[in-house]
Every structure is written in structure tokens, then in C-alpha cells.
Amino acid sequence: MYEFAYHKPASVADAVKLLAADGEAKAVAGGQTLIPTLKQRLARPTALVDLSAVRDLVGITVGGGKVTIGAMTKHVDVASSADVKKALPALAALADGIGDPQVRNRGTIGGSIANNDPAADYPSACLALGATIKTNTREIAADEFFKGMFETALKPGELIVSVSFPVAEKAAYMKFAQPASRYALVGVFVAKGPAGARVAVTGAGPSVFRWKEAEAALGKSWGVAAVENLKASASGLNSDIHAGADYRAHLIGVMTKRAVAAAG
Amino acid sequence: MPKVSMTVNGKNVSAEVEGRTLLVQLLREKLGMTGTHVGCDTSQCGACVVHVDGKSVKSCTMLAVQADGAKITTIEGLATGNDLHPMQAAFKEHHGLQCGFCTPGMVMSAVELAKHNSNPSEHEVREWLEGNICRCTGYHNIVKAVQAGAKAMAAAK
Amino acid sequence: MAVDGIGAAVKRKEDFRFLTGRGNYTDDLARPGQAHAYVVRSQAAHATLGKIGTAKALKAPGVVAVFTGADLAADNIGGLPCGWGIKNKDGSAMHEPAHPVLAVGKVRHVGDPIAVVIAETLAQAKDAAELLDIDMKELPAVANMREALKPGAPVVHDGGSGNVCFDWHLGDADAVAAAFKKAHKVAKIDLVNNRLVANAMEPRAAVGEFDRATGEYTLYTTSQNPHVIRLLMGAFVLHIPESRLRVFAPDVGGGFGSKIYHYAEEAIVTWASAKVGRPVKWTAERSESFLSDAHGRDHVTHAELALDKDGKFLALKVDTLSNMGAYLSTFAPAIPTYLYATLLAGVYTTPAIYAEVKAIFTNTVPVDAYRGAGRPEAAFLLERLVDIAAAEMGMDRVEIRRRNFIPSNAFPYQTPVALQYDSGDYNATLEGALKLADYKGFEARRADAKKRGKLRGIGISTYVEACGIAPSNIAGALGARAGLYECANVRVHPTGSITLFTGCHSHGQGHETTYAQLIAERLGVGLDQIEVSHGDTNKIPFGMGTYGSRSLAVGGTAVVKALDKIVDKAKKIAAHLMEAAEADIEFKDGKFTVAGTDKAKTFGEIALTAYVPHNFPLDKLEPGLDETAFYDPKNFTFPGGAHICEVEIDPETGVTKVVNFTAVDDVGRVINPMIVEGQVHGGVAQGIGQALYENCVYDDNGQLRSGSYMDYQMPRADDLPSFKVATAITLCTHNPLGVKGVGEVGAIGSPPAVINAVVDALKDHGVRHIDMPASPQKIWGIINGNRRMAAE
Numbered sequence A: 001m002y003e004f005a006y007h008k009p010a011s012v013a014d015a016v017k018l019l020a021a022d023g024e025a026k027a028v029a030g031g032q033t034l035i036p037t038l039k040q041r042l043a044r045p046t047a048l049v050d051l052s053a054v055r056d057l058v059g060i061t062v063g064g065g066k067v068t069i070g071a072m073t074k075h076v077d078v079a080s081s082a083d084v085k086k087a088l089p090a091l092a093a094l095a096d097g098i099g100d101p102q103v104r105n106r107g108t109i110g111g112s113i114a115n116n117d118p119a120a121d122y123p124s125a126c127l128a129l130g131a132t133i134k135t136n137t138r139e140i141a142a143d144e145f146f147k148g149m150f151e152t153a154l155k156p157g158e159l160i161v162s163v164s165f166p167v168a169e170k171a172a173y174m175k176f177a178q179p180a181s182r183y184a185l186v187g188v189f190v191a192k193g194p195a196g197a198r199v200a201v202t203g204a205g206p207s208v209f210r211w212k213e214a215e216a217a218l219g220k221s222w223g224v225a226a227v228e229n230l231k232a233s234a235s236g237l238n239s240d241i242h243a244g245a246d247y248r249a250h251l252i253g254v255m256t257k258r259a260v261a262a263a264g
Numbered sequence B: 001m002p003k004v005s006m007t008v009n010g011k012n013v014s015a016e017v018e019g020r021t022l023l024v025q026l027l028r029e030k031l032g033m034t035g036t037h038v039g040c041d042t043s044q045c046g047a048c049v050v051h052v053d054g055k056s057v058k059s060c061t062m063l064a065v066q067a068d069g070a071k072i073t074t075i076e077g078l079a080t081g082n083d084l085h086p087m088q089a090a091f092k093e094h095h096g097l098q099c100g101f102c103t104p105g106m107v108m109s110a111v112e113l114a115k116h117n118s119n120p121s122e123h124e125v126r127e128w129l130e131g132n133i134c135r136c137t138g139y140h141n142i143v144k145a146v147q148a149g150a151k152a153m154a155a156a157k
Numbered sequence C: 001m002a003v004d005g006i007g008a009a010v011k012r013k014e015d016f017r018f019l020t021g022r023g024n025y026t027d028d029l030a031r032p033g034q035a036h037a038y039v040v041r042s043q044a045a046h047a048t049l050g051k052i053g054t055a056k057a058l059k060a061p062g063v064v065a066v067f068t069g070a071d072l073a074a075d076n077i078g079g080l081p082c083g084w085g086i087k088n089k090d091g092s093a094m095h096e097p098a099h100p101v102l103a104v105g106k107v108r109h110v111g112d113p114i115a116v117v118i119a120e121t122l123a124q125a126k127d128a129a130e131l132l133d134i135d136m137k138e139l140p141a142v143a144n145m146r147e148a149l150k151p152g153a154p155v156v157h158d159g160g161s162g163n164v165c166f167d168w169h170l171g172d173a174d175a176v177a178a179a180f181k182k183a184h185k186v187a188k189i190d191l192v193n194n195r196l197v198a199n200a201m202e203p204r205a206a207v208g209e210f211d212r213a214t215g216e217y218t219l220y221t222t223s224q225n226p227h228v229i230r231l232l233m234g235a236f237v238l239h240i241p242e243s244r245l246r247v248f249a250p251d252v253g254g255g256f257g258s259k260i261y262h263y264a265e266e267a268i269v270t271w272a273s274a275k276v277g278r279p280v281k282w283t284a285e286r287s288e289s290f291l292s293d294a295h296g297r298d299h300v301t302h303a304e305l306a307l308d309k310d311g312k313f314l315a316l317k318v319d320t321l322s323n324m325g326a327y328l329s330t331f332a333p334a335i336p337t338y339l340y341a342t343l344l345a346g347v348y349t350t351p352a353i354y355a356e357v358k359a360i361f362t363n364t365v366p367v368d369a370y371r372g373a374g375r376p377e378a379a380f381l382l383e384r385l386v387d388i389a390a391a392e393m394g395m396d397r398v399e400i401r402r403r404n405f406i407p408s409n410a411f412p413y414q415t416p417v418a419l420q421y422d423s424g425d426y427n428a429t430l431e432g433a434l435k436l437a438d439y440k441g442f443e444a445r446r447a448d449a450k451k452r453g454k455l456r457g458i459g460i461s462t463y464v465e466a467c468g469i470a471p472s473n474i475a476g477a478l479g480a481r482a483g484l485y486e487c488a489n490v491r492v493h494p495t496g497s498i499t500l501f502t503g504c505h506s507h508g509q510g511h512e513t514t515y516a517q518l519i520a521e522r523l524g525v526g527l528d529q530i531e532v533s534h535g536d537t538n539k540i541p542f543g544m545g546t547y548g549s550r551s552l553a554v555g556g557t558a559v560v561k562a563l564d565k566i567v568d569k570a571k572k573i574a575a576h577l578m579e580a581a582e583a584d585i586e587f588k589d590g591k592f593t594v595a596g597t598d599k600a601k602t603f604g605e606i607a608l609t610a611y612v613p614h615n616f617p618l619d620k621l622e623p624g625l626d627e628t629a630f631y632d633p634k635n636f637t638f639p640g641g642a643h644i645c646e647v648e649i650d651p652e653t654g655v656t657k658v659v660n661f662t663a664v665d666d667v668g669r670v671i672n673p674m675i676v677e678g679q680v681h682g683g684v685a686q687g688i689g690q691a692l693y694e695n696c697v698y699d700d701n702g703q704l705r706s707g708s709y710m711d712y713q714m715p716r717a718d719d720l721p722s723f724k725v726a727t728a729i730t731l732c733t734h735n736p737l738g739v740k741g742v743g744e745v746g747a748i749g750s751p752p753a754v755i756n757a758v759v760d761a762l763k764d765h766g767v768r769h770i771d772m773p774a775s776p777q778k779i780w781g782i783i784n785g786n787r788r789m790a791a792e
């Protein structure tokens, strides 16, 4: 790690100020992505702005047909929240499948979404459920938020405050874990909600994306039969030592089918 | 350099650290508490697991400054004198360790599981230990130890 | 039997310190004034190395020194030696290029050390490392052995014949050719034995310290064999006499072979500590371990088995390419030769065998022994080939094995590939495993799995291996440049407590308990009276360390021999004290008695007399009770057994789960069953890891693509089932304990059992063979008839 200055503001406003004052400063949430990155000297921020003392960023509220989760809410708290389990059990299950218990004890939803790792789990839930990402300045629809590999609509210094998920009638997430890292090799989140039938795929491409053919099929008639014989295209998908693009494409089909079955 | 204060195994400690000093470096290098180990540089092996405010975390993936004001428990803080903590005793009884390198993290992780679940199934133990890699034991005896340790912890309450 | 003696499942003495965080691993040391070393490594697989500008780095905050290969050369520092020379078919010596401690002129693999930066803190050393000006020009690289053999391929080392390190053979080519002519059927296989990384959880570390007053160097290191390191580093690299070099391997967090070898960093910190006048510490980061610890396996093999019409094996022909990596690691040449080809008879009576092995240099990390070392490669080859032969003959897989087993009354059995097995009963281990695995009930389980949409398969492997490599004179004739004996020093203290100093090293094996049990059994003293000391060359007379499952068969026998001497001398003292003839003295349960009388002396009384020799036969006997034995075995020992694996495959995703694993092994006499079972569990886990998960992958440019746990799949708790393990023993006939060894059996027997099960599960898909690891993608490829995928 390169050396950096460390700040621990107590409010969003102070955090934003610190980030605005130093273009090379970076927010740190749970640190479960950022610290490993710093250890490998892949990033060189001048300062870290630790969001852990900002109380406003933590918490889960359910109401008005929405589950709203503060950016600094940890994976473990989403996974074990009785409210989330009731309103959006698929989201609680997704959180419970991120990394291992120690990662879930520190990692946050805001950090995961801001980072937009192509193999992260949460972005698929955001996209499939049609979530809204609230920042210190604006609200961004999930469809507009995830721009590309490790790339989002966030401007420099802009902070995620919370994420709102519309409650869906049916939803489920199926993850095929990359066997070594346990991130998603292919993860598919399916939902039948206010925005219709949605299928979001993570792990397979450079960034999370919606599988439009499956959405159309499920939109017509929700059920395993609708997607049973659907084949995802391998074009543009990732290829690495664990899985070629065609295997990933195949897994998209399998995970979609299984997710629909699990969603009921 | 920032100064941090925290309690480690019930004792107040403070130290000057760099921003980039990891919690595990503070423990091992500044405080001389070498029971917590480092087995990887990608936050995956769990050799470094300690408890921060009662929850298991990877001390290689947390800055020392982030632990300012926290209550830390390490492997050195579990036993009372020569009396092993029930989880430690179960590891010994069931031969849940060989070289001992993964053991501190394994035990600390298991202690948190036992707090949530006093009677975990084999499947539950194996899933919980996803973030703790052991190269020696094949996990067979670790699983037995964790199950027995969880029961013993519940009985000791 | 003493309560805590041979055969008792004694809880381990070493556990208390490990469980309470009081273990003392190399990286735990903080020597006064120590500075930190960071090793700068090549990021190119192959490049010329010109000048290294150090001026800027030297000025960076906290920097103490920067050293390069030129500095070592100026001090006449030697290269890292290879401990085994192999002769080519034509009798000429193998190509043995220099292995500089820090690269000079050229780098040959990603991770090749180029320079070392020493600073007050590791972070400062790393900061400064970025300021080095390194003049490198990349060259074409070669990582794949077949490519390395092609004309025009990049040459890793000049001065040899291309990239061939040696071209060696064993066996009788003519007899094999004749047998193949008579064959009823020939079973063939082409296979890859995948490259692995040992990945002991403790990364390697080394601390060098120089005492200006005495001129003594100390190296603290993560080693399985500190005396070997002292010998190699002192004599060949740093030219320091043993009398001024202490090597201490304190608690070591697993080795699995990877901590046998003498590594560059050990020499660097030792040498540098004198240069900078301070202790110097280096600890590998895991990604550095992937680039600098010796790797394991990495064979490409073609083999053919000739059978008669009854399924009896007539002859075996094997042609193997073995990857050495970019340099010869300490014992690398011995692994694919004397620890591999000599095991190709396996548990079978195959009368004629011929093996050819070509060792190849590539631009990859050096390859050496990893748990099993050569024997897993032999067992995998044989057990796959036997299954293929059974399929081709239309024979049952159990029956073809039984029919070819070396019968239990045929021991000692001379194989056609040099070894003489002393004992074994392969039917007994197989029967035991079939029963424990409920082999008969398998088809019902398969049918049940089918209902659940899963493909279930069962696989068997029956294997033999060779442990405790010996004897020294024969190994020497075959190219070994070291002895293969072991040393034990039993020191009885005046009050009767005992310290054993052993030349073996414990890094998870539990020697502090097992050896203590041997002593408790023999001397009738409590375990709490016995301490076992290992790892420090200043305390232990000598030793070859722990590898090749030798610690009991060789090290334990040395303990027994030292105990013989202790008891002999103690009897003499007892005879004197009780005024009896030595021949009348009996020793049992810690008591010396005179036959036919009620006279008795305790072991403690004798010990005290030995050191307070007031009533002592000083004219005939020296005072003291402290004996050392060196033991050089007459032969290898030959553990064997049967492993049975059951898998279930999800045909949609290609994911394989091991659902049952049974191992029945013959490890010779069991001293501590708890520890024996633990060793088998760990070995089986590594074997399943090789078969299904682990793969060290290089791309065509020699870049390592599986260089961290993000991509190298370590078996985790939820990847594995609980195992069913048992023993069915025969005793080793040439050591007094009858022990054989258990450290590696798990890793040797299991990979073929797993792959045989996978192939069985996929039998309706026309699969003959699948290379390791049987990854989900490969299996999916097979199920979908995608051969290209399957081959990848």
C-alpha cells in the first residue's frame, strides 16, 4: 500500500466536502474491495474518507412498496434482516451468498454497487428489481447506473446514500460461483415486479446486463417453460481460465431457469 | 502519524500507526501479538480472523485506524490462563489442527458461528468456514471440532 | 503397553501452543534491529537483464541497502545447487545450468529474483523498489513442454541440447517389445498430470542474522530440513563452515514438499545480514509464493498396457515429459525418475516395464516434489490405464485388479523396475475398502441419483508407494548427492525427564507427540516427562529432515536405535546397583528388575545414578545417559491401499461433487491412530483438489494465470465431504517398529479414484479419459460432445 491520509467524517456533508477538496481522495466503506486493491498497489489515493461513522448511511426501511437500504448497511445485516426476508427474500438470500461471513461482516451494499465489479452480486438485484440509487445529489435508475466494467454513473466525489428496491411479486437469484474466488461466474436475478419481468445477469459479461429475450419470454408467460429452451448468446461474454464465453452463455440459461423455478 | 486506541483482549492499548497500517500489522508487529496469522494477500484464507466488537473479521482487510475505539479479541484472548476456551478444547480433542497455521483464524471464525448457532449441522459448519482455508486437515476433523465446540460453548453458558 | 505408548490415540502435546496463539513461526520473530527485505522479481517470463540502476532507490526514505546479482558475484556467492544428478540414456550427465541467487544477464521465469531492497519497514522497501531502473528486453518465452521441444523454440538455457535437461530411461525395452507382440489387447492413454502449487498456509519466510562478535550466522527459516539447508547453503552458496552457521526452522506451517528446497531468499537474508550489520527479514506474500515456491507434478504422458486374453498384464510402456521449470530445484531430477518410474509396477505383477522420461526446461517456476512426488503421477497413470483396460476387455474393474495383484504370499517381491517390496496385502485393503464403501449398494445409489437428475459414478484405485527413500549408498549410485539416513539423540536428564533431539522436522505431523509415545512405550515414563526438540542445527547433531513420509520409518527407527543404546547402558547401571549379572536384568514398564528376585530400580533412579555416579562402575562405564543413533534404512517402505470415490455430477452445469470417499490404507504399524487418520484426511483433500479443483495455468507467454486464490482453487470446507478411513496393515519387515509411513498415501491414492469415478459417471457419454482437474467446464464440454473443451 502507498501511504495516504485518513479521515473519518460523521456526516454525508463532511464526507462530500473532504472528497471534493481532494480529487485523489477515495471513500472507503467496508474496505473489502478497496483494501485488497490498495494492498496490491493497484490504486494510489492520497486520502481515504471512511464512511463508517456516518450514521445516516446505515439502516433498512420497508414501506411504500419499497425496501430502502442505506449505503453503509453491511451484507450480514441485509441477509439477516427479518424485514428484508419478508418483503424481498431473494435480496436477503443474495446478500447471504456474498463472499464469506467475514466479508459479509464488513462489506456494504454501497461499496458493492459503487465498485460495480463485473462479478459482483448486488448489481444484478438492482437491475432486475429496477432499483433507484440515491446519491448526495440525485436519484439514478439502476438502468442508467451501471455503465461498464468497474464503471458507474457516479461523478467524482459523489456518494451513494441509499438504494431503493421496489418489492417484487416474484424474485430469485441463482449464482454459479467462480470456484476459486467464489464471486459470480454467472449470476442471474429474475423478478416479476412493477417494472414487469426482468432478468439481470452478472459475472458473465464486462458488466451486469439484462437478458432481453428472457424478459420478453417471461413477460408473455412467467414460468420455467418460457425460458427452458432459450439460449443466451455468447457474443461479448467473458472468457477466462474457468469458463469460456460459450460455457458462460450456457450457464446463463441454466441459472435463469433455476431462478425462475425458485421464484415460483 | 495517527494515534489509535482500542481494547485488545480486554486491555487498553494505543499506538501510532500509518494510515496504511493494517489491523493485523498493528497486532503482530506493534503489539507483538503474533497468534493472528497472515496466509494470503487477497483476503481469502482467513488465517487473520479476529473479532472486532464481537464479529469475526479479516484483520488483513481492515486498517488499524478503522479499529480505533473498537473492542478486539484475538486468539490470545480466548483461553483463561491454562484453561482452554471450549472451542479450543474441542479442536484439541478432535485433532482439528495439524500445522496450526490456519488454526487461530479457524477458531475465531468458529466461535462466531457458535454464538449464532449452538448446534450447527455438518453442512452449516462447512458453509460457514468458506473463508477459512486449511491445507492440512482436509477439514474433516475441523468440522467435528466446531460442532463439538459449539455444543460445549452452549453448555458452558 | 504404556497407556500413552504405541497405538494410543494420544492428544497432541503441541496443540496447546498452537491453539492459544503461542506458536513460534518464522514470521513471528522480531529480532532486535531487524530490517525488512523486499525481493524484486521479474514480471517477464524471459528477458535479457542489463544494468540495474539503484541510485534513486538508495535515496528513498528508510532504505538500508539494495543488492543485485552483481553484488553477489563480487562476493563470490555461488548458485543454488541441485541435489540429484541424473544420467542420460547414453550415460552422459544431465544438463545442469547455473541457478543464480539473483538473476544475472537473463531472467527465465515470472518471479525470477532480480534485486533485493532492504529498508526499515517492508512498505518502505516496496516504495523504493519502484524506483529501481531495470534494463530488461523481453525475449520470446516458452511455457509448454511440447512447444519447448519444437525446433526453433526459445531456449531457456544455452549450452545444452535445446530445452532437454535429461533423457532417461528405466526397464527392459526388448522384453516389453516382445510382450507387446504377443498381446491380446493393448490399452492406451494420453494424459496430463496437472501442475500444482503446494500452498502450505504459512508463506515461506527467512530471517538472517550475523553475530559480529562470534562471526556466527543464524538463518531462521520455514524449512522441512534445516540441516540440509545448512549444508547446501553453507558449502555451495555462501561458503560458510557449518561450525559458524546455525539454521533454525521453528514452528513451520505446513510444507508438503515445498519447504524442502534451498531457496534464494534464504541465502540472500543470511548474506545480507552481515553486509548491513543487522538482522534481515523476508516473508513471502501469497502472490509471491505462487511465483517463487517450487511447483509440483506437471507431466505429459503416453502409456500403453499389453494384456493377454484373460486380462493379465503382460507389459507396460510409458513415455513421459516432465517439466523442470526454468531452473533445477534441489531434488527436481529425482522426482520423475527414481520416485516415479520405479513405481510403475504398482500393485501388479506386470512382468516387463519400460519407461522413458524426458525432463524439459521451460520459462516457468521450477518444479520439484509436492506431496507424493512422482508416486501420485505413477499411481494416476496406472489406475487410469487399468480402468481403460477393463473397459476394453469388457472386464469388471475390481476383477481385473484382483487378477493382477501381487499375491500376499509373494513378498518380498522384486518388480521389473528396481524396487523390492517387502510386504503388503492388496486384496485385504481392497476388500476392506469395498466393504466400508458399500460397493455392493452402489447401483441402487446410482439409480436414486438418476431420479434426482444426477449422474453418479464410482471409482477405485489400488496403489502402492515408496517411503523413506534409502539406502544412502544405492541412492548415491543413482545420483543422490546427499545421505538419506536419520539421526536421533535421546538425552536422559538426571531427574529422569527426557529430551529427544531429532533430525526430522514437524510441520503439522505431530512428532512431538508420536516420538514421545515411542519413548514412553520403551522407557515407561509419562509423556509429560518427554520433550521433543527439532529444527535447530545448534541443538540437533544432524538430520535430513522430513519429506517422503520418512519421519517414522527412518526418523522413528533412529529413535528406537538410540533407545536401544539407552536401555543397554541403563541395564548395566542397574546391574551394578542391584549387584546382579547384566544378563539377569529385565526392563519393563519403567522398572529394572533382577530375574527371580524382588529387587527393582526405577528408570528415574538409574538416570540419577548415571549423573550422580557415586555408586557407579566408573572403571567400565562412562557417566551420563545420553545416546545418539544414526540409522540408514536397508530399503524403502511400501505403504499401499485402496481408495474408493463416489461422485455426483450435475449434467446441466458439469459440477462434480464428491459424495463419498473411502480410504483403506496399509501404513504399517500405527503409533497414533488419531494422527494417522488426520494425515489421510489431509492427503485425500489434496488429492481431490488435484483431481477436481487445482490447476496451475500458464499462458503461452509464460504469464501465470492462476497466481492467487482468486484463480487457484484451494479446496475449501464446503467442497469436501467427510471421509471414511481405515487401516488394514501388514508390517514393514526391515525396521524394528514395522512402520511404513502415512504422510502421502492420501494424495497418492485419491486422484485416480476420483477421476475413475467421474469417468464412470459419464460412461453413457462415451468418455474414456478426462484430464485433471475435471472442472465443470470440461465436464459440460464432454456431456455436450464438445471435445475441444474437454481437452482444454
Ligand SMILES: Cc1cc2nc3c(=O)[nH]c(=O)nc-3n(C[C@H](O)[C@H](O)[C@H](O)COP(=O)(O)OP(=O)(O)OC[C@H]3O[C@@H](n4cnc5c(N)ncnc54)[C@H](O)[C@@H]3O)c2cc1C
Binding pocket: A026, A027, A028, A029, A030, A031, A032, A033, A034, A035, A036, A051, A071, A072, A097, A098, A099, A100, A103, A106, A107, A108, A109, A110, A111, A112, A113, A114, A115, A117, A119, A120, A121, A122, A154, A158, A159, A160, A161, A181, A182, A183, A184, B042, B043, B044, B061
Ligand atoms: C474474499 C472476498 C470475497 C468476496 N466475494 C464477493 C461475492 O461473492 N460477491 C460480491 O458481490 N462481492 C464479493 N466481495 C466483495 C464485497 O462484497 C465487497 O464488500 C464489496 O464489493 C465492496 O463493498 P465495501 O463496502 O467493502 O466497499 P469498499 O471496498 O470500501 O469500497 C469499494 C469502492 O466503492 C467506493 N464506495 C464505497 N462506498 C461508497 C459510497 N457510499 N458511495 C460511493 N462510492 C463508494 C469506494 O471508494 C471504492 O472505490 C468479496 C470480497 C472479498 C474480500
Ligand code: FES
Binding pocket: B037, B038, B039, B040, B041, B042, B043, B044, B045, B046, B047, B048, B049, B058, B059, B060, B061
Ligand atoms: S490473511 Fe488471508 S484472509 Fe487475511
Ligand code: FES
Binding pocket: B096, B097, B098, B099, B100, B101, B102, B103, B133, B134, B135, B136, B137, C201, C253, C254, C508
Ligand atoms: S492445520 Fe495447517 S493449515 Fe490448517
